[in-house]
Amino acid sequence: MLLRRGGYAGRILRVDLSSEQVRVESWPERWVTEYIGGDGFAAHILYKEVPAGTDPLSPTNRLILATGPVTGTMWPTSGRSVFVSKAPLTGIWGESHVGGFLGAELKYAGYDLLVIEGSAERPVYLMINDDDIDLVDASSIWGLSTADATSAILRASGDPDAQVAAIGPAGERRIRYASIMVNRARAAGRTGMGAVMGSKNLKAIAVRGHGSVEVADLDEFLRLAREAHRRVREDPQAQQMSRWGTWVLTAVKQEIGELPTFNHRTGVFDGWERLSAEHIRSHYTVNDRACFGCPVGCKKVNYVREGPFAGTFEEGPEYEGLMAFGSLLGIGDYATALRANQLCNRYGMDVISAGATIAFAIESFEQGLLTKEDTDGLTLRWGDSKLVIRLLQMIANREGIGDILADGSREASRRLGRGTDRFAIHVKGLEVSGQDGRTHRSIGLSHATGARGADHLRSLVTVDQLGYEKVAAERWGADRLLEIIDPYTERYKAVAVVETENTYCIRDTLIVCWYTVSWPPIFWMRDFAQLLPAVTGEESLGSTDQLIEIAERQVTLKRMFNVREGITREDDQLPDRFTKEPMPEGPGKGQVVHLNPMLDDYYRLRGWDVETGIPTRETLDRLSLGWMQDGEEGAEWGGRHR
Amino acid sequence: MVLLHKQLVVDYARCTGCRICELACSAHHEGRFQPSLARIRIVRYDDLGLDIPNVCGPCEDAPCVEICPVYAMQRDPVSGMVTVDYSRCILCKSCVGTCPNGVIILDTERMRIVKCDHCDGDPECVKVCPTGAITYTTPGQAAIKKRYDSLHEYLSEIARVSL
CATH class of the missing domain: 1.10.569.10 (Aldehyde Ferredoxin Oxidoreductase Protein, subunit A, domain 2)
Structure with missing residues (x-):
C-alpha cells in the first residue's frame, strides 16, 4: 500500500548488490510522527539491519541515502540528502549530509530512501531512472577520478540532468575517510561513506526523476516558502x-x-x-x-x-x-x-x-x-x-x-x-573539525558527544559565540544570557547544546541545509512547526514539543546504535590538547575545557545515565524506544528482507 | 506603432543554478513541484562551473510556430507571446523537438504540450529568482538597468573598502 501523504514519495528503493535484486517497499505511516524523515528514517533502518560488531566494509553493512518531506520542494535549501552507514573511520554511527541536486532528484524519481545491501561481484554503478533501475558494468570507469567518472556516466546516460554521486580511487582503495562526491564538488565527506561504496564495488549512484513532490496544503506552503525566501534574501x-x-x-x-x-x-x-x-x-x-x-x-x-x-x-x-x-x-x-x-x-x-x-x-x-x-x-x-x-x-x-x-x-x-x-586530534576516531572548545566551550561538548565523533554539524551552537545576544536571550532566557554567551564558562552550555542539537535533528529530517538554520540563525524550531503541517498534512507536527520529542528520539536512537558498539561515557572525551594544554596565545590565552561538568549536565538533560552515558530504560520508554531493549525485531514492516 | 514586447531576459553571469525558478514555475502551473514540467530550464555545467537559464523567447521567427503543421502555435500580435491552441494540437511533438531553448515539453501523463505563457504578464520565475538573473522587461531596457545596477554596486564597494 503506497503511503499518500504530502511531502513524501512513500517508497523505499532497496538494491541488493550481491543478488542483483531490486525491490520497492513502502514504509509504515507512523514513521511520519516518530521520525519525520531523513536522519530519523535512516537511523531506524540502520539500527535494525546492521547488528553490533558488523565490519563496516563487509557486505552486511548498509549504505542508506535518505531524503525528507521538504526535499525537492520550494522551501529554501531543500536539495540536501544524507548518506548513512556504519562508519569505516570510526566503527560507530556514520552519517554525512551533502548538498547538490541528488536528494531532490531521488524524490522526483519516486523514492524517499535508497538502501543498498550486499556487495557486487564486479564493479558496477547504479542507474535509477524513475522506475527503471539498472546495475551497469563499471569496469571501464573503475579507477577514474570522481569528476571523470561523473562525466562518463552522464555521457552514457545521454541525459545531462541526471545527478551523479561517485567515489574516486580513495573509495575504491577503502581509504577510511573516503568521501562520496555529488555533482563533482559537493562532498558527503565525513566518516568514510566512500569506503563503504568501495567495499560494495559500487562506483556511483546516478539518479534521474521526472515525477513530482506534492505538499498537503500548497497555498499555505507557498505562503510560508515565499516568506522564508524573503527572510533569507533580506x-x-x-x-x-x-x-x-x-x-x-x-x-x-x-x-x-x-x-x-x-x-x-x-x-x-x-x-x-x-x-x-x-x-x-x-x-x-x-x-x-x-x-x-x-x-x-x-x-x-x-x-x-x-x-x-x-x-x-x-x-x-x-x-x-x-x-x-x-x-x-x-x-x-x-x-x-x-x-x-x-x-x-x-x-x-x-x-x-x-x-x-x-x-x-x-x-x-x-x-x-x-x-x-x-x-x-x-x-x-x-x-x-x-x-x-x-x-x-x-x-x-x-x-x-x-x-x-x-x-x-x-x-x-x-x-x-x-x-x-x-x-x-580526534574524538571516537573522527578528526576534530575547525573549532576549539578552549575558546568556545559549547563546541567542546559538541565534539565530545556528537554521535559520529568530533562533529561540527550536529550540535554546534553559533549564537553563543558570534554575538547573537538577542537570539540567545530569546531561546534561553535573559537570566542565563551572560553565562550562555560567555565562551569561557561551562555553565548552561549543555542547555544550549541540547536545544541546538534538537533543532538540528529536525533540520536533518526535513532535510534542509545547515546554513539559514545553524548560521545565520534565521529558521528555528517554531518555523519547522509551521512548515511541517503544510507539507505533510500531519497537524501534530505543528507542535514544537512534539518536534522536540522526535529530536530526542533520534539522538537517543543514534546513541543506542553506538552503545551497542560499546560506546560509553569513557569515549565521550576530548583530546588532551583541549583539556590539558592551555591555549598558548590570543584572546583565549590560558583557557582549557573542563568537560566533565558539561557532560554531567548533558546526560541529565538527555535522560541518559550520568555514570555510563547510556540512555536509561525510562528514557527509552518515554521515547517509545522500549523495543530496543526487548530484543524484538522489526517485524512490523515487512520483517526480514530475504 | 512599434511595439517593444516584454521578454524574459536572462543574465547567466548572475545565475547560480539553484533552480528555484523551475520549482516556482511547476508549482504555479501544475500545483506541485516537478522541474521536469517546468517551462524554464536551467542547464548546469558542473565541469565548467556555469549555469545557463533557458527561457521561452525572444524568438524573432519562432521555430515552434513555423513547424506546427496545424497552426496550433500562434503568436499574439499584441503581446508577442506564442501560445498553444489546444483545440488544434494533434500532439505531433514537432515543436518539442524544434525549440532551440528546449522549453516546450510534452507532459506524458496528461498528454499535452506545455510551454511558457509568461504567467500572463507576471512571471513567477522572475519573482523568485534570488540573484536577478531573470528579469521581465523589454530587451533594450535590460542593458540600461544592468549598467545602472553595476554603477551602484561599484559605488557601494568603494564605500565599503574605504571605511
Missing part, C-alpha cells in the same frame, strides 16, 4: 554568505583566537589574511553557484592564474577546507588549499580528516616520533605546500607512509605507537 549575514561563502569565518575565527593552527596547537595564525574571504574573492573567484533550491548560493568557483598551482580550477573549499589545508598545516596560501581541495574531490577524500591526519604526521615528525625512515625520506614540516600535495597523492594511492595515514589519525597512531597518539 538577512544581512545571508547576503554576506552569498558573496563570500563560508570564507567569512576565517577572519572571525582569527579575531576570537579560534582558527585551528599547527594541528590545533594554537588558535591564531599569522598567515590568515591569505585565507580570508576578501583576498580569495578578489584574486581567485570566477563564479557563484548554489545547490538545489538555495537562495544563498555559497558555492564559489575559483581559478588560480599564477604560481605553482596555476591553472587549478575548482569549486571550494569551504572554511573547513581552508582550515584543514591552511592554518592547520601552517600554510597561508589559498592556491594550495584549492589544489589540495581539488585533489581530495577527485580522489574522493574528506578534506577535514585528510588535513588533520597530515597535521598529525607533521607534528609527530617534528617531535621526533616519526623519522625519515618512516616517510621514504620525506621531511615533514609545517608550511610546506608541495609536501601536502605529495602526501595526498601517497594517501590516495596507499603508497609508503600514505598507507598508514589512509586509515585516519587514530588508526595511524595505533599502528605507529611511540606515543604518537598525543597528536591524533
